[in-house]
Amino acid sequence: MGGLARTLTESWGRVADRQDQVSAYFYARLFLAAPQLRDLFPIQLRAQRTRLVASIVRAVTCLDRPTELDELLGELGRAHRRFDVTPEHHTVFRDCLIEAIRVHAGPGWDAVQEKAWREGYDLIAARMNAAAAAADGPAYRFAEVLTHERRGTDVAVFTCRPFEPMPYRAGQYVYVETMHEPRHWRRYSIATAPRPGGVLEFHVRAVSVGVVSPALVWKLRPGDMVRVSEPAGRLTLPPPGRDVVCLCGGTGLAPVRALVEATPAGGWDRWVHLFVGARTPDGLYDLPALSALAESRPWLRVIPVVSGDPTYDGETGTLCDVLARRAPWDDHDFVLSGSPAMTRAALRVLGALGVPLARVRYDPFE
Numbered sequence: 001m002g003g004l005a006r007t008l009t010e011s012w013g014r015v016a017d018r019q020d021q022v023s024a025y026f027y028a029r030l031f032l033a034a035p036q037l038r039d040l041f042p043i044q045l046r047a048q049r050t051r052l053v054a055s056i057v058r059a060v061t062c063l064d065r066p067t068e069l070d071e072l073l074g075e076l077g078r079a080h081r082r083f084d085v086t087p088e089h090h091t092v093f094r095d096c097l098i099e100a101i102r103v104h105a106g107p108g109w110d111a112v113q114e115k116a117w118r119e120g121y122d123l124i125a126a127r128m129n130a131a132a133a134a135a136d137g138p139a140y141r142f143a144e145v146l147t148h149e150r151r152g153t154d155v156a157v158f159t160c161r162p163f164e165p166m167p168y169r170a171g172q173y174v175y176v177e178t179m180h181e182p183r184h185w186r187r188y189s190i191a192t193a194p195r196p197g198g199v200l201e202f203h204v205r206a207v208s209v210g211v212v213s214p215a216l217v218w219k220l221r222p223g224d225m226v227r228v229s230e231p232a233g234r235l236t237l238p239p240p241g242r243d244v245v246c247l248c249g250g251t252g253l254a255p256v257r258a259l260v261e262a263t264p265a266g267g268w269d270r271w272v273h274l275f276v277g278a279r280t281p282d283g284l285y286d287l288p289a290l291s292a293l294a295e296s297r298p299w300l301r302v303i304p305v306v307s308g309d310p311t312y313d314g315e316t317g318t319l320c321d322v323l324a325r326r327a328p329w330d331d332h333d334f335v336l337s338g339s340p341a342m343t344r345a346a347l348r349v350l351g352a353l354g355v356p357l358a359r360v361r362y363d364p365f366e
């Protein structure tokens with residue numbers, strides 16, 4: 001495995017600076033070879049193209065890290081069920097991908113690399129197929145949108161109810177597709193603990209470069225249908241022991257709110273300090289629900305933090321500023337939920353403050 005991983009990583013290095021061209025070539029070749037596969041993909045391919053490349057790079061570069069590889073291919077395999085990808089499709093994908101890399105790799109490409117890509121792809125496809133075959137339950141469920149509320153300038157909170165029961169644990173996420181952007185799936189955390197009746201709540205900010213989030217914020221209406229994938233993710237509150245600090249950047253609040261809601265009001269013997277950050281006061285879109293939670297849970301403290309308005313009458317700065325300002329944190333566990341930039345920054349600050357990383361949990365969010 002070590003040799004294969006090395007050959008693939010090195011040969012990917014030959015085209016890494018031309019990923020866009022490789023991916024454009026791949027799709028052109030694929031739709032020429034198998035036009036019937038076009039319907040598996042969104043009409044607008046731009047976002048999909050970068051995702052494909054990112055997945056390949058991740059799989060190739062972790063070929064010699066079995067645990068990470070299993071996790072990644074397990075998720076990809078299960079995810080491909082909702083795209084209706086079958087084992088037969090992988091042969092066409094493989095051949096078109098290898099051709100795309102060969103064409104862009106230049107004169108150094110040789111039979112060893114060709115063989116390595118064939119073996120590597122087949123290995124990846126076999127694990128994805130096995131994960132798809134072993135998956136329980138449906139690949140996705142249809143759900144009806146029940147409520148849709150705009151909060152602040154660009155956030156929406158909506159609820160929906162799947163037509164079939166969907167068991168999940170607080171803190172998990174699903175991929176969501178709206179009929180306004182067919183075949184584009186994006187990941188959102190379920191913002192509520194499992195409830196009788198099965199209603200799910202989601203928090204979405206319309207990202208300017210996004211495809212799905214603007215549709216969910218500006219176009220979705222009660223009565224619309226969405227598709228939600230099987231739930232995934234392992235975020236939980238830390239086990240009993242230390243007090244807990246939750247850092248939630250923007251809509252990263254969603255999974256933490258579900259975890260707090262799932263924790264019984266009584267019998268909890270430590271503090272949970274929930275810092276919820278936004279750039280403007282208007283971005284603190286869920287304070288009434290958080291206040292209601294804090295009223296019923298005496299161990300919960302909600303601290304809103306605003307980073308882009310120094311006149312805000314409360315805690316100001318980024319969530320990392322607050323961490324540094326309120327240190328030391330010798331007797332606390334941490335839960336981080338927000339943008340990857342926020343998570344990375346908070347990990348750096350906590351590391352510098354001497355907090356062992358074993359005391360910090362987060363669900364890596366794309």
Ligand SMILES: NC(=O)C1=CN([C@@H]2O[C@H](COP(=O)(O)OP(=O)(O)OC[C@H]3O[C@@H](n4cnc5c(N)ncnc54)[C@H](O)[C@@H]3O)[C@@H](O)[C@H]2O)C=CC1
Pocket residue numbers: 187188189190203204205248249250251252253254255277278279280305306307308317318319320337338339340341342345346365366
């Ligand atoms: N919608 C959902 O279900 C979930 C969303 N997320 C992720 O959470 C993020 C939320 O984004 P927005 O709502 O636009 O929030 P945002 O990016 O505007 O951040 C809000 C606050 O987080 C803190 N923050 C953000 N970046 C930081 C950095 N680099 N260093 C220090 N502090 C930082 C600041 O206090 C800031 O005011 C997205 O990346 C989203 O993918 C994560 C989990 C679930």
